[in-house]
Amino acid sequence: MSIQAIKGVKDILPGDIAAWQRIEETARRLFEDFGFSEIRVPIFEYTDLFARSIGASTDIVEKEMYTFDDRDGKKITLRPEGTAGVVRAFIEHKMYADMPLAKLYYMGPMFRHERPQKGRYRQFYQIGVEAIGVDHPHVDIEILSMLYTLFSRLKIEGLTLQINSLGDGACRGAYRDALKQYLKTKLPVLCGDCQRRYETNPLRVLDCKVDAGKFEDAPVMLDYLCEPCKKHFHTVEDGLKSLNIPFVINARLVRGLDYYTRTTFELVMEHTGAQNTVAAGGRYDGLVQEIGGPASPGIGFALGVERAISLMDTRTIPVPRPALFVCALGPEAGAIVLPVIYQLRSSGIMVETDYTDASLKSKMKKADKSGAGYTLIIGEQEMEKGKAVLRNMQTKEQKELPLAHIELALQDLLSARNQKE
């Protein structure tokens, strides 16, 4: 049997690429409008970076990373998410030194060894942004409004922005204790996973789908926020309202990575399969210090490109069409046409042709399929007359062009047409 692609990875074929380019270009333009610059960081890092940032006891680190020994014995991991690498670069290049707020975006593949499923692959693509250096709530609003605008520019509807606050070091401990106290009484009726989470990560119990609905009366983090956190959260709320960005508060919203603090959010799609979070993120005020940098607050989000594309109406994305399709019949015609095609292409005109010995009927079919604006036909009759036939594929008008200076005639015609459009 022939060799196949690795389980859980996907080829993005030419027929699908338009949607990818659309989403990448839209994001680039928008992020730059908001003053963000692109950063490209490696797709692998020392394993320790991810263990320290994401959290050693999270599922991602415990059982989903692609980790291997480098030839010198050091542990290397293919990045399972983007924030860790960007923060590492932020520290390594001392980006805090020359700008108070580093505003960065990135796009590229991430790797997690999970069981593949709709909207979940082992190599998947994320577009993410990070704003590091300032903890003002207006930074949160900038990030959230940018996320919101990205999806409206992509004309993706039916999404809900959910926000929550996880508090900070000053108040989360008290909440955790209160929650454990509460869960203790419920322990016997919880699913096996939640009984385990009670010890490892009690906040996640609230996010459980099996036990959903059992915690109506559970204490929520929002009630335990310390004054600074409360003020921060309310400012974010008010800011979103003043920008007319719709959102809902989801007090049960918990994130799977340990580094999040204060503002967290998810963009959730309705009426989709199980993987219904298309973008998510939050504040991570302790992360930079955790990795060994100076205390610098940060906030960011990442969106799943495959998931976003699944929501786009890809039929409306225009695909490039040749201005001219050349049908040459026989070797003599082929020889004449070769330099013509080259010259047109060199001067920036998209030209396609067919090199097979197929009949004119068949070649015309290909021309039609390509969506070309014009078709140039050179067969035996045309050779004898010293003229080629140029057909407008829409109006079906035909005209004869002298073979002697055909390149000039075509160039004039086609570039005039391009300008009109």
Add this chain to the structure above:
RNA sequence: GUGGGCGUAGCUCAGCUGGUAGAGCACAAGGUUGUGGCCCUUGUGGUCGCGGGUUCAAGCCCCGUCGCUCACCCCA
């Protein structure tokens, strides 16, 4: 890691209670045509995922295996 569904032509799929394979689209040739589209005729193309077993006979039944897919878990 756990569970369900599915693997037949390049694509989408039929295939009865077991009798050594079909359609549509696509592709190619021809006819018609105002040199292409619509229509008509013909043609190319399949180790029925792979390996065992039962049987006179397996695409179909049984066992194993690989792959895809959906869901749980987790996450973007």
